[in-house]
Amino acid sequence: MVFFNKKYKWNDGPYLILKGIPETSITICWLTAKNKNSILLWGDIESNLNQTELSIKKRFHSITIDNLSSDSTYFYTIKESFSLYSIVTVFSFRTAKVDNNNLEFIIAGDLQPKNQVTLNTNNIMAQQINKENPNFIIQLGDLVQIGSILKYWHFLMKSLPLMASSRPILPAIGNHEYYLFHRNKTFRMFFPYRFFGGKGSYYSKNIGNLHLTFLDPYDGGFAGMNSKISNKQKKWFVKDLEKAVKDGAGWIFVILHHAVLSNGEYSGDIKLQEWILPIVSKFDVDAVFWGHAHLYEHWQYQYGKNGFVINSDDIIGDNPIDFFCIGSSGASPESNFRLFSHKPFKRKILKWFNLERGVVEKKTTIQYPWNREMFFEGKMGIDQFKKDDHHYFHLPCDKQGNYLDNPGISYNTESKWFGYMYGENTLHYAKVKIKDNNCIISIHYVDGSILKGPDGSLSQEFIFKMKIWSV
Numbered sequence: 001m002v003f004f005n006k007k008y009k010w011n012d013g014p015y016l017i018l019k020g021i022p023e024t025s026i027t028i029c030w031l032t033a034k035n036k037n038s039i040l041l042w043g044d045i046e047s048n049l050n051q052t053e054l055s056i057k058k059r060f061h062s063i064t065i066d067n068l069s070s071d072s073t074y075f076y077t078i079k080e081s082f083s084l085y086s087i088v089t090v091f092s093f094r095t096a097k098v099d100n101n102n103l104e105f106i107i108a109g110d111l112q113p114k115n116q117v118t119l120n121t122n123n124i125m126a127q128q129i130n131k132e133n134p135n136f137i138i139q140l141g142d143l144v145q146i147g148s149i150l151k152y153w154h155f156l157m158k159s160l161p162l163m164a165s166s167r168p169i170l171p172a173i174g175n176h177e178y179y180l181f182h183r184n185k186t187f188r189m190f191f192p193y194r195f196f197g198g199k200g201s202y203y204s205k206n207i208g209n210l211h212l213t214f215l216d217p218y219d220g221g222f223a224g225m226n227s228k229i230s231n232k233q234k235k236w237f238v239k240d241l242e243k244a245v246k247d248g249a250g251w252i253f254v255i256l257h258h259a260v261l262s263n264g265e266y267s268g269d270i271k272l273q274e275w276i277l278p279i280v281s282k283f284d285v286d287a288v289f290w291g292h293a294h295l296y297e298h299w300q301y302q303y304g305k306n307g308f309v310i311n312s313d314d315i316i317g318d319n320p321i322d323f324f325c326i327g328s329s330g331a332s333p334e335s336n337f338r339l340f341s342h343k344p345f346k347r348k349i350l351k352w353f354n355l356e357r358g359v360v361e362k363k364t365t366i367q368y369p370w371n372r373e374m375f376f377e378g379k380m381g382i383d384q385f386k387k388d389d390h391h392y393f394h395l396p397c398d399k400q401g402n403y404l405d406n407p408g409i410s411y412n413t414e415s416k417w418f419g420y421m422y423g424e425n426t427l428h429y430a431k432v433k434i435k436d437n438n439c440i441i442s443i444h445y446v447d448g449s450i451l452k453g454p455d456g457s458l459s460q461e462f463i464f465k466m467k468i469w470s471v
């Protein structure tokens with residue numbers, strides 16, 4: 001057991017979270033190397049920070065300010081010298097608009113700074129995300145390399161404030177936050193959201209007309225490399241989506257760390273697929289985002305359209321749903337693991353109910369490693385410090401969308417089934433722009449340009465129209 005308050009030995013931060021109501025509230029977090037009183041000054045005029053808050057005798061400080069005006073800029077400073085800001089610095093943030101249907105936010109994947117290379121990639125990425133000036137940032141988990149070792153949280157703090165001192169960050173919990181002893185206490189101290197359930201770190205948030213549901217794939221106990229979700233969370237998830245639909249959410253995004261589908265060094269998680277696919281289809285959510293596999297992948301899958309569902313009483317989904325793996329926004333890319341070298345996974349068996357025949361059929365799929373020869377050169381791929389940086393890519397179908405029945409090309413016999421569109425092993429982040437009834441999701445390299453594939457013809461930019469939910 002790591003006694004957090006006795007061990008953290010750096011002055012780190014600040015960063016913002018969104019514990020309260022986005023229109024009128026902000027939570028400012030920072031850490032001190034000693035258990036001490038620390039002073040926060042804030043106000044709506046930069047030169048006159050006339051409000052004082054005192055955080056008493058702590059290492060981990062978090063102060064929530066409520067009753068702010070919506071759509072307003074505020075300034076704050078903390079009377080500490082931080083690792084990233086050696087002189088006392090004034091930061092600013094802006095509260096959300098009421099009934100906002102004009103939002104811009106970033107979705108960042110795995111960070112895991114663990115050595116000089118990944119400290120650098122995280123630093124470059126955080127600067128780029130800050131440059132995008134989003135309203136807020138979603139992070140898909142695996143913020144740190146080993147959650148129980150505080151040094152790795154300090155590593156995270158070497159870049160996180162660059163993007164999250166001026167806007168709130170909403171994280172999902174990853175398996176690395178649970179390492180080594182399947183504990184999430186440190187994550188919950190760094191990000192003191194109002195989590196549902198005693199142990200799980202799942203929660204949801206409404207921002208303007210957007211509903212975000214953050215799942216904790218590991219709250220049901222240790223399960224090796226697999227997810228294990230408690231029944232309590234499963235019930236909560238359905239209720240949460242029901243409420244979002246009832247309350248008239250304009251957009252619903254589901255956020256989780258664990259890869260539901262994957263062509264990375266591990267395969268997708270069958271138990272997770274069996275549970276989540278019918279639910280996100282039933283509620284016709286707009287998109288599902290995960291990380292975990294350190295690469296970019298995109299699927300467009302309409303549940304049941306191919307004639308197969310998981311439960312016999314499920315119905316065909318109203319629309320295709322976009323599933324995105326935003327897997328590395330600083331973390332060492334999948335090619336540094338077993339992307340090219342894992343043995344074919346043949347063990348996958350998923351029982352599907354054949355809607356036409358009314359019987360259950362077992363489907364076995366095989367997943368092959370990526371082909372090391374399929375790459376193009378550019379910058380900001382696996383090693384953005386080199387000119388001949390390789391972008392390994394995965395294009396399972398031809399440009400007309402025909403899936404080629406060749407495992408050397410498709411890598412996975414379920415690519416067609418789940419509508420695998422494109423994958424690239426590169427550092428990246430997603431940008432979401434919501435304006436009135438439209439939403440644009442685009443994927444970007446570290447330099448801010450849109451991820452476009454080997455010949456520039458696969459621009460990863462997707463336009464969504466607002467759905468009318470009928471559930």
Ligand SMILES: [Fe+2]
Pocket residue numbers: 110112142176292293294331
């Ligand atoms: Fe990861």
Ligand SMILES: [Fe+2]
Pocket residue numbers: 142174175176257291292293
């Ligand atoms: Fe992970």
